[in-house]
Amino acid sequence: DAGVIQSPRHEVTEMGQEVTLRCKPISGHNSLFWYRQTMMRGLELLIYFNNNVPIDDSGMPEDRFSAKMPNASFSTLKIQPSEPRDSAVYFCASTTIISGELFFGEGSRLTVL
Amino acid sequence: GQQVMQIPQYQHVQEGEDFTTYCNSSTTLSNIQWYKQRPGGHPVFLIQLVKSGEVKKQKRLTFQFGEAKKNSSLHITATQTTDVGTYFCAGEGGAQKLVFGQGTRLTINP
Numbered sequence: 001d002a003g004v005i006q007s008p009r010h011e012v013t014e015m016g017q018e019v020t021l022r023c024k025p026i027s028g029h030n031s032l033f034w035y036r037q038t039m040m041r042g043l044e045l046l047i048y049f050n051n052n053v054p055i056d057d058s059g060m061p062e063d064r065f066s067a068k069m070p071n072a073s074f075s076t077l078k079i080q081p082s083e084p085r086d087s088a089v090y091f092c093a094s095t096t097i098i099s100g101e102l103f104f105g106e107g108s109r110l111t112v113l
Numbered sequence: 114g115q116q117v118m119q120i121p122q123y124q125h126v127q128e129g130e131d132f133t134t135y136c137n138s139s140t141t142l143s144n145i146q147w148y149k150q151r152p153g154g155h156p157v158f159l160i161q162l163v164k165s166g167e168v169k170k171q172k173r174l175t176f177q178f179g180e181a182k183k184n185s186s187l188h189i190t191a192t193q194t195t196d197v198g199t200y201f202c203a204g205e206g207g208a209q210k211l212v213f214g215q216g217t218r219l220t221i222n223p
Contacts, residue, residue, distance in 0.1 A: 100144065
């Protein structure tokens with residue numbers, strides 16, 4: 001299996017621009033998580049889905065952030081408009097509801113200038 | 114909300130010395146997981162503890178889950194340079210919501 005695939009691996013953008021991060025979970029996994037990692041705040045859970053349905057989005061910072069999972073093999077995290085404080089590594093992780101063990105992607109490193 | 118505190122934040126040891134990181138939750142956990150993240154990498158699952166008082170070993174790594182299911186520890190015996198990285202605990206209070214501790218960054222002097 002290829003593991004969790006995230007794109008882009010790196011993105012540099014200017015403040016105010018829209019950013020879309022993409023994730024393909026491991027085939028057969030029915031839970032998907034988006035985390036954000038910064039030095040100051042560590043690993044923060046933004047949102048997670050079970051069977052493509054958002055279960056808890058209480059970690060989403062504000063209305064500028066949105067996440068979708070239109071099908072079992074694809075999810076997006078969108079930031080619009082982006083701000084410098086959004087600079088971080090964004091990780092997608094997947095698992096099965098029974099297992100609980102998270103498999104992380106390589107992450108998307110976002111820099112907002 | 115649920116909080117998971119991890120100490121120490123940093124630990125530097127000589128190769129061959131032991132290392133321990135501690136994790137405490139503000140609430141009782143249904144289970145706790147441990148992950149390792151190498152510099153520049155992504156978190157990788159190490160183990161999951163579910164039962165009160167559970168102890169599990171993986172070669173030189175020993176994991177414990179407290180009797181009250183609110184704390185946990187990871188102990189590495191005789192560290193090696195390959196142990197370098199940040200170790201995270203992650204507590205699940207319920208409904209699959211994993212809350213990560215801040216992590217302990219381990220560096221090793223060869």
